[in-house]
Ligand SMILES: Nc1nc2c(ncn2[C@@H]2O[C@H](COP(=O)(O)OP(=O)(O)O)[C@@H](O)[C@H]2O)c(=O)[nH]1
């Protein structure tokens with residue numbers, strides 16, 4: 001049982017219309033009553049209602065602010081504790097003064113995330129749901145926040161719990177055999193255990209696979225625009241960001257540093273990186289830019305290799321392509337300045353020669369949508385049903401899943417190599433614990449419960 005009361009500002013600090021101060025814990029109402037003067041005391045105010053009133057400094061009798069106070073009685077609250085939310089005027093000073101008053105009356109400053117932590121400690125949400133709260137706050141696009149909201153509703157927890165239940169059933173069968181070897185109606189034969197374990201591994205693999213896309217959604221996908229100078233990289237960057245951040249000129253070598261900008265491409269947060277362009281140069285500053293371009297290519301998830309459709313592929317173009325291919329970097333080759341190619345036959349020939357390439361005219365706004373489609377397809381890859389699929393977006397979860405998967409792989413090997421049941425059980429138990437870490441459950445009690453609930457052991 002948590003017996004202290006915490007308080008903190010829940011809105012962003014800075015100039016705003018209002019600030020919301022949140023207080024949670026057993027003394028929330030009594031502390032509020034020392035400061036708040038409304039028609040009713042907070043103690044007598046109905047739960048889940050709002051009341052208008054004034055905040056009065058109890059020592060000086062001075063009014064600090066006019067506020068609205070929401071009273072929420074445990075357990076139907078965010079933290080499952082008594083909660084008070086006070087909407088006061090915005091800005092830094094009032095909220096600070098009010099908070100200091102609350103601290104003076106016995107509340108203590110809330111640590112980062114502590115309200116949500118209490119929701120977890122008090123059993124309202126599990127760990128993965130608590131983590132989803134953070135993701136919602138930080139979501140960069142609507143699609144990302146949808147995935148996080150689903151996780152908050154329990155999509156990941158449910159999937160993990162399903163898998164854990166299967167493991168518990170498997171384990172309880174094995175443990176019955178261990179505890180009661182004379183009980184000869186073997187509940188789970190080794191070969192059945194192996195079959196079941198392999199099935200569960202497939203479930204885990206599917207979740208682990210979803211992490212690639214989940215991570216792209218959460219952290220953003222890095223897309224680098226690269227190619228020799230003057231092919232239109234900065235123009236493309238400006239078109240995709242709908243801004244004029246990159247300087248466009250017809251003097252080759254204008255962009256000397258890398259420029260980064262976040263854009264939303266069909267709901268995928270994309271970090272676009274415009275580069276200096278790759279070419280041999282004597283200019284030291286430009287050379288630095290070239291080196292940075294190459295590093296940007298190395299770190300990107302996906303590369304847009306730009307070239308000029310009106311010119312033949314030059315050695316510099318080939319070098320970029322070779323570099324990308326050599327690093328097994330996913331990329332798309334783009335011929336820009338299609339508008340300069342008047343000869344239809346030539347266009348057809350190019351398209352035949354490079355069937356996977358895209359053809360663009362940034363100047364005339366041709367082919368941009370196709371390019372956005374391509375970037376989206378790369379992000380999504382084979383995930384057909386991205387809007388309904390359960391996605392792993394969290395590195396911690398991925399780590400836990402992979403560890404569990406390895407342990408189950410070792411259980412299968414143990415069975416294969418004719419090791420004893422208790423060796424197999426050990427791995428399965430460990431896998432169960434790893435999965436339990438995702439949601440914050442403790443496994444052992446569940447196992448015990450499952451054994452007893454499935455069998456009338458006293459028989
Ligand atoms: N005709 C034509 N010119 C373009 C196109 N895209 C860019 N340019 C021009 O090509 C020149 C170089 O563009 P810029 O974006 O600075 O190229 P970068 O060096 O690769 O960044 C500028 O004069 C642009 O206006 C296009 O699609 N068609």
Ligand SMILES: [Mg+2]
Nearest residue numbers: 233234254255
């Ligand atoms: Mg440029």
